[in-house]
Amino acid sequence: MNGSSSNGMRRRSGKLTAETINMSHGGGGKAMRDLIEDVFLRSFDTQDFLALEDQARVDLSALTILGDRLALTTDSYVVDPIFFAGGDIGKLAVCGTVNDLAVGGAIALYLTCGFIIEEGFSVTDLRRIAISMKLAADAAGVKIITGDTKVVDRGAADKIFINTAGIGVIPQNINVGAQRAEPGDLVLINGFIGDHGAAIVGAREDLSIESDIESDCQPLNRLIESLLAVCPQVHCMRDATRGGIATVLNEFAISSRCCIKIDETAIPIRNEVRGMCEILGLDPLYLANEGKVVVILPREKASAALTAMRHDQAGVHSTIIGEVFNSPEEIVILKTAFGGERIVDMLVGDQLPRIC
Amino acid sequence: MKYVDEFRDPVLAKSLVREINELVEAIEFTRQRPIQIMEFCGGHTHTIFRYGIEQLLPKCIELVHGPGCPVCVLPMGRVDDCVSLAQRPEVIMTTFGDAMRVPGSKKSLLQAKADGADVRMVYSPLDALRLAHQNKNREVIFFALGFETTMPSTALTVLQAEADGVDNFSLFCNHITTVPIMNALLETPGMQLDGFVAPGHVSMVVGEKPFHFVAEKYKKPIVITGFEPLDILQSIWLVIKQIAEQRAEVENQYARVVASSGNLPALEAMDRVFELREFFEWRGLGTIEHSGIKIQNDYARFDAERKFPVPNVKIADPKSCQCGDVLKGVIKPWQCKVFAGSCTPETPMGALMVSSEGACAAYYNFGSLPELMALKLARQNQEALP
Numbered sequence: 112m113n114g115s116s117s118n119g120m121r122r123r124s125g126k127l128t129a130e131t132i133n134m135s136h137g138g139g140g141k142a143m144r145d146l147i148e149d150v151f152l153r154s155f156d157t158q159d160f161l162a163l164e165d166q167a168r169v170d171l172s173a174l175t176i177l178g179d180r181l182a183l184t185t186d187s188y189v190v191d192p193i194f195f196a197g198g199d200i201g202k203l204a205v206c207g208t209v210n211d212l213a214v215g216g217a218i219a220l221y222l223t224c225g226f227i228i229e230e231g232f233s234v235t236d237l238r239r240i241a242i243s244m245k246l247a248a249d250a251a252g253v254k255i256i257t258g259d260t261k262v263v264d265r266g267a268a269d270k271i272f273i274n275t276a277g278i279g280v281i282p283q284n285i286n287v288g289a290q291r292a293e294p295g296d297l298v299l300i301n302g303f304i305g306d307h308g309a310a311i312v313g314a315r316e317d318l319s320i321e322s323d324i325e326s327d328c329q330p331l332n333r334l335i336e337s338l339l340a341v342c343p344q345v346h347c348m349r350d351a352t353r354g355g356i357a358t359v360l361n362e363f364a365i366s367s368r369c370c371i372k373i374d375e376t377a378i379p380i381r382n383e384v385r386g387m388c389e390i391l392g393l394d395p396l397y398l399a400n401e402g403k404v405v406v407i408l409p410r411e412k413a414s415a416a417l418t419a420m421r422h423d424q425a426g427v428h429s430t431i432i433g434e435v436f437n438s439p440e441e442i443v444i445l446k447t448a449f450g451g452e453r454i455v456d457m458l459v460g461d462q463l464p465r466i467c
Numbered sequence: 468m469k470y471v472d473e474f475r476d477p478v479l480a481k482s483l484v485r486e487i488n489e490l491v492e493a494i495e496f497t498r499q500r501p502i503q504i505m506e507f508c509g510g511h512t513h514t515i516f517r518y519g520i521e522q523l524l525p526k527c528i529e530l531v532h533g534p535g536c537p538v539c540v541l542p543m544g545r546v547d548d549c550v551s552l553a554q555r556p557e558v559i560m561t562t563f564g565d566a567m568r569v570p571g572s573k574k575s576l577l578q579a580k581a582d583g584a585d586v587r588m589v590y591s592p593l594d595a596l597r598l599a600h601q602n603k604n605r606e607v608i609f610f611a612l613g614f615e616t617t618m619p620s621t622a623l624t625v626l627q628a629e630a631d632g633v634d635n636f637s638l639f640c641n642h643i644t645t646v647p648i649m650n651a652l653l654e655t656p657g658m659q660l661d662g663f664v665a666p667g668h669v670s671m672v673v674g675e676k677p678f679h680f681v682a683e684k685y686k687k688p689i690v691i692t693g694f695e696p697l698d699i700l701q702s703i704w705l706v707i708k709q710i711a712e713q714r715a716e717v718e719n720q721y722a723r724v725v726a727s728s729g730n731l732p733a734l735e736a737m738d739r740v741f742e743l744r745e746f747f748e749w750r751g752l753g754t755i756e757h758s759g760i761k762i763q764n765d766y767a768r769f770d771a772e773r774k775f776p777v778p779n780v781k782i783a784d785p786k787s788c789q790c791g792d793v794l795k796g797v798i799k800p801w802q803c804k805v806f807a808g809s810c811t812p813e814t815p816m817g818a819l820m821v822s823s824e825g826a827c828a829a830y831y832n833f834g835s836l837p838e839l840m841a842l843k844l845a846r847q848n849q850e851a852l853p
Binding site for chain 1: 468475480516517518519520522523831832
């Protein structure tokens with residue numbers, strides 16, 4: 112991992128003894144090297160990539176076999192609280208970036224990770240986060256191959272922030288884009304919406320709500336690979352994170368200049384999530400997800416796609432939730448369970464702060 | 468979900484709509500204009516849009532969306548005052564989430580927070596009091612707003628602060644009361660509302676009695692109503708039935724929650740802590756006598772307006788804004804000159820665009836009338852032109 116450049120041959124492997132992170136762990140000296148070796152390298156899979164160089168080096172020929180376009184994405188994770196039911200900031204940082212690659216049709220391969228750690232942060236928590244990142248990366252079949260660590264003064268950051276960037280390769284026959292929805296297409300989702308947003312709300316101390324809702328934080332790349340295997344013609348695909356499925360559907364409707372109609376009774380929502388939304392006045396359509404993908408594809412492909420999605424553990428509850436129409440352009444309409452219709456617009460502000 | 472789905476049953480809704488249609492046919496022969504029913508409360512407005520209730524009703528029934536969203540009717544001057552309090556270095560300003568976005572003449576609390584003020588979102592005034600206990604060297608001010616729905620919790624918090632002997636907690640009190648504003652609406656020249664869907668949560672506190680004047684003096688049917696879609700449909704049916712039978716009474720559709728005498732301990736706490744202001748300004752409606760609430764002299768030490776200097780500026784509503792006419796049912800939200808043009812939820816000019824419970828914001832966000840959508844797009848395109 113960069114920030115340190117000697118090859119590490121002459122010295123013993125680093126061992127971190129401190130209980131909390133202090134400024135010296137970001138200072139570039141021995142303390143930082145111990146942190147990197149003992150916490151990160153121990154957890155991550157970096158041997159083949161010269162991790163202690165200033166960059167990871169990847170064999171190009173191995174990439175070009177997989178497709179004809181390189182996909183690159185980055186995302187920063189500042190979720191508060193950092194540990195929540197069903198996940199933590201580390202798992203989120205891996206799944207989020209893997210999913211950003213996967214929804215573009217890319218085969219996710221490698222991640223980088225940058226940590227910004229507040230002075231005083233617990234080393235035990237940091238180890239827990241690093242291990243969680245490793246487990247998530249293994250589950251997704253990706254490797255974390257380089258990274259960076261900075262420590263900032265108390266108060267200059269809140270506990271820990273993580274940035275991950277990811278690269279992947281898009282196979283030749285895949286062409287997913289928000290502008291590609293066509294009238295007649297169907298809209299699919301891979302399961303219950305709003306779990307992540309509701310889990311974060313449930314974990315916030317200031318609300319003191321008791322709930323068993325777990326975040327849906329999960330990598331979607333394997334699910335998407337099986338979907339694309341039976342339906343390479345997928346038109347639009349996006350993971351419904353901040354802003355929920357309402358935001359993603361609006362983005363599709365605007366980019367494709369079409370109308371998307373969804374059916375409230377068809378949208379899978381857990382009772383617990385509905386209950387929490389009722390109490391707090393939240394709309395589950397806008398609640399964040401961290402393991403849900405909204406897919407728009409040609410109608411005749413829907414049944415094969417559903418079968419493939421339901422076969423994957425991230426898609427057991429996959430279902431059709433709506434349909435694409437010509438007009439009114441750039442509008443998302445919800446057919447309410449009550450029998451009426453309403454527009455589902457983009458959210459103006461945040462429903463809740465810092466959910467991912 | 469138990470106790471919720473029962474109140475959203477589409478089959479029951481259909482049969483209610485059928486009965487409303489039957490009643491209305493009899494009335495229609497005797498009148499020229501649509502029947503206008505005002506739902507006073509922003510919570511009702513929200514339900515009406517969220518479930519698309521207007522489209523289920525016959526064309527001859529018009530729902531007029533009233534002034535019952537306390538965030539919407541707060542005048543800009545009061546927001547400016549609140550921002551000025553929040554900017555004092557010793558102050559932690561606390562408030563409900565939807566009050567954070569309300570624009571003042573210069574900035575909202577959200578913007579003041581970004582500029583360095585210590586503004587925190589709470590879910591109850593008791594959370595604000597807890598912050599006062601935790602931050603003894605700071606002054607915690609709770610930006611109190613709302614009708615009688617939220618007044619009891621504010622009053623009880625003040626009483627608790629007194630019992631705890633806390634001296635670093637105060638209220639910036641902007642509570643408003645329901646009856647004077649209904650009265651002002653009913654006194655407006657040209658007022659043609661035919662009946663009211665009365666606020667359920669306010670009634671839960673104040674009971675049925677304060678609404679009797681609507682039926683007795685103004686001869687308008689009024690039905691206290693719950694917040695689920697079937698509640699609202701049933702109340703519309705009850706109002707129409709009164710009109711058909713030429714009755715004007717207070718009826719209580721929300722008896723599962725509202726006792727006819729209200730909530731006596733809540734009323735008692737409010738009575739101890741609060742008193743009426745002589746005048747209070749409403750955004751979009753002007754100054755209304757005895758419509759605002761302030762803190763009694765006995766509790767003056769919990770009154771931020773007496774503890775700290777407050778600029779107390781008056782900011783006139785923008786001239787082009789027609790919120791008043793929308794509130795009175797004279798025009799529909801989309802008939803306002805600035806609707807969806809210069810007035811949108813992102814940059815609200817008028818009161819009713821401010822919160823999601825405001826009539827204009829609700830139309831903007833949820834409306835699916837074809838003419839509304841066409842207008843929205845046309846105005847957006849207009850805005851995009853140089």
